[in-house]
Amino acid sequence: MILKYVWDPFVRIFHWSLVVAFAVAFYTHASEWDRLIHIRAGYVAGALILARIVWGLMRTGYASFDSFPLNPLWAVKHLYRVMQGQAKHYIGHNPTGALVIYAMLATGLIAVISGWLVFNEGWLIDEPALLQSLHHYSTWGWLALVVIHVSGVLVESILHRDNLIWAMITGCKRVCKINERRPQEIKDNF
Amino acid sequence: MKKLNFALLALLSLTALSASADVANAVKLEKKYATFAKNANPEYAGPSAVDGKFFFNRKIKLANGKEAACASCHTANPADQGKHMVTGKPIKPLSPMVNHKRFSDVEKVEEQFTEHCNDIIGSDCTAAEKANYIAYLLTEKTPSTKQ
Ligand code: HEM
Numbered sequence: 001m002i003l004k005y006v007w008d009p010f011v012r013i014f015h016w017s018l019v020v021a022f023a024v025a026f027y028t029h030a031s032e033w034d035r036l037i038h039i040r041a042g043y044v045a046g047a048l049i050l051a052r053i054v055w056g057l058m059r060t061g062y063a064s065f066d067s068f069p070l071n072p073l074w075a076v077k078h079l080y081r082v083m084q085g086q087a088k089h090y091i092g093h094n095p096t097g098a099l100v101i102y103a104m105l106a107t108g109l110i111a112v113i114s115g116w117l118v119f120n121e122g123w124l125i126d127e128p129a130l131l132q133s134l135h136h137y138s139t140w141g142w143l144a145l146v147v148i149h150v151s152g153v154l155v156e157s158i159l160h161r162d163n164l165i166w167a168m169i170t171g172c173k174r175v176c177k178i179n180e181r182r183p184q185e186i187k188d189n190f
Numbered sequence: 191m192k193k194l195n196f197a198l199l200a201l202l203s204l205t206a207l208s209a210s211a212d213v214a215n216a217v218k219l220e221k222k223y224a225t226f227a228k229n230a231n232p233e234y235a236g237p238s239a240v241d242g243k244f245f246f247n248r249k250i251k252l253a254n255g256k257e258a259a260c261a262s263c264h265t266a267n268p269a270d271q272g273k274h275m276v277t278g279k280p281i282k283p284l285s286p287m288v289n290h291k292r293f294s295d296v297e298k299v300e301e302q303f304t305e306h307c308n309d310i311i312g313s314d315c316t317a318a319e320k321a322n323y324i325a326y327l328l329t330e331k332t333p334s335t336k337q
């Protein structure tokens with residue numbers, strides 16, 4: 001058993017800032033008094049997501065999108081193996097986690113853009129009712145994805161006896177040497 | 191691609207349809223709230239535009255020290271364009287007589303009532319207050335100034 005440095009500071013700061021921005025936006029959504037706080041939190045979340053996308057397109061090791069490709073088929077296969085109790089141990093994001101991560105990034109972007117358009121009513125797309133529904137479903141859908149995400153994190157943490165939450169704070173993951181593989185080798189397993 | 195176009199068209203015509211719904215919906219909603227109000231209190235005499243107007247303009251001191259009324263954002267004349275007292279953004283007229291899109295979507299109306307009543311009076315409004323409110327809005331049909 002060794003400790004491996006996986007999450008760079010950008011990813012860790014991005015992650016916990018996004019959690020805070022999301023929580024603030026949700027907490028303040030219902031009151032007109034908090035409207036300005038709500039939209040600022042939303043803009044922060046949007047800026048974080050955009051920055052993460054740029055970071056993912058660069059050569060940033062485990063944080064690079066190349067190291068956790070979006071592949072729904074692998075995601076289902078991995079989930080199936082988890083249920084059979086023979087899932088492989090990934091150093092970076094596992095394929096199921098990756099699918100949820102991409103879904104969260106995309107839904108988050110839709111939530112921010114639709115919120116922005118709702119706030120600036122009549123600007124660009126003058127369909128208030130449509131935009132409000134879009135903001136409603138994208139934000140609540142995002143919340144549903146977060147629930148799935150956190151459940152997945154907890155399940156993997158327990159199954160692999162590896163505290164992923166702590167890893168997202170310190171950057172270091174406990175990695176079993178036998179299973180160690182570099183991102184490029186993920187493909188060979190499928 | 192064609193399927194997508196059809197779906198988009200259907201979605202658009204659906205929103206167009208809900209937009210063309212007129213004051214009939216507001217009247218229906220007013221009746222609905224009035225029924226609830228009667229159930230809760232048999233002495234409720236029916237929607238009162240006078241009470242609605244009083245409620246609309248009544249300034250209430252909030253727990254956070256602010257003082258506001260529904261009119262603070264929706265302006266003293268609900269047939270006029272309002273102005274959000276926090277963000278400064280314009281708000282389309284609230285009166286369904288001027289703005290036919292108002293009070294057409296029950297779910298949205300319920301949500302906005304709950305949230306704004308919570309903002310101003312600190313709890314949801316009663317069915318009687320809502321019925322009176324709509325009754326009052328239905329009497330405001332002339333914008334005071336040209337927008
Ligand atoms: C607003 C809520 C949340 C959002 C939007 C969110 C989003 C994300 C995203 C986008 C990633 C990918 C990180 C990257 O590669 O940059 C991620 C990973 C991760 N998140 Fe969250 N997250 C949320 C809440 C949480 C919470 C509450 C926890 C802790 C219980 C958590 C624990 C983790 C962990 C451990 C990882 C790494 C997963 C792995 O090892 O594959 N997240 N999250």
Ligand code: HEM
Nearest residue numbers: 022025026029039042043045112115116118119132136139
């Ligand atoms: C982290 C991103 C965001 C989250 C999680 C979020 C969440 C929400 C939620 C849950 C609602 C209530 C909608 C409903 O249930 O019908 C709401 C309403 C609203 N949001 Fe956001 N929001 C976000 C970003 C934004 C942004 C960036 C803006 C504007 C720049 C914005 C502007 C608004 C406005 C104006 C409303 C009120 C809509 C109405 O009264 O119908 N939001 N938001």
